[in-house]
Amino acid sequence: MKIEHAAIWVKDIEAMKTFYVRYFNGTANKKYHNKEKAFQSYFLTFDGGARLEIMSQSDKDKPDQDDRVGWAHIAMSLGSIESVDQKTAQLQQDGYRLVNGPRVTGDGYHESVIEDPEGNLLELTV
Template identity: 80%
Template sequence: MKIEHIAIWVKDLEKMKTFYVSYFNGTSSSKYHNKDKEFESYFLTFDGGARLEIMRKSGIDKPDMDDRIGWAHIAISLGSRESVNQMTARLQNDGYKHVNGPRVTGDGYYESVMEDPEGNLLELTV
């Protein structure tokens, strides 16, 4: 089995596309726009074949993350501790919220947790 892609609702489609393309070398599809449903999306493809669909639709707001059941984070493997450290510093310097790390977790992962432009959690891992 292979997960084909993960999708996330966003408020600012262009800002989120720029973030994932700029920081994680994603390649973007052309924008899909269904005017009747007021729906727009991009598919972002990353090294190794992972894909993220970012979607926006009129009337859909991001729910409050407190006590929310569902996706908790996206983990992005950067290949080395040094890469995790460098990306953490880069995102922090560019004003993105640092949640914790870099650290070794209880289950042995080396990770740092950051927020994307809309507050979604990104685990930066080896």
């Protein structure tokens, strides 16, 4: 198992992308934009393969999310769809809260999101 990526909520997604590309030699993928959820993200890849997802969302129906910034989750790559589904079921069975999934996201990830014992989000992905 390996940490697949870390994710952070940002206010200005373009400025943050420019910062990480310019100062840390990150390479950005094409921006993902889900208009229905007013959600945008970039995955930045760095030397050695580490990845950072920068995300923004402005949804007037969810005022608590308008100013959301900071680290969002850590993603664990489990290697297969079956492993994601099995680990999700195991954690749910052991009493950990399933936030969403397992599902295929709009940008093609098979994932689920579980809360750890302190409520931090743990994304399980292939």
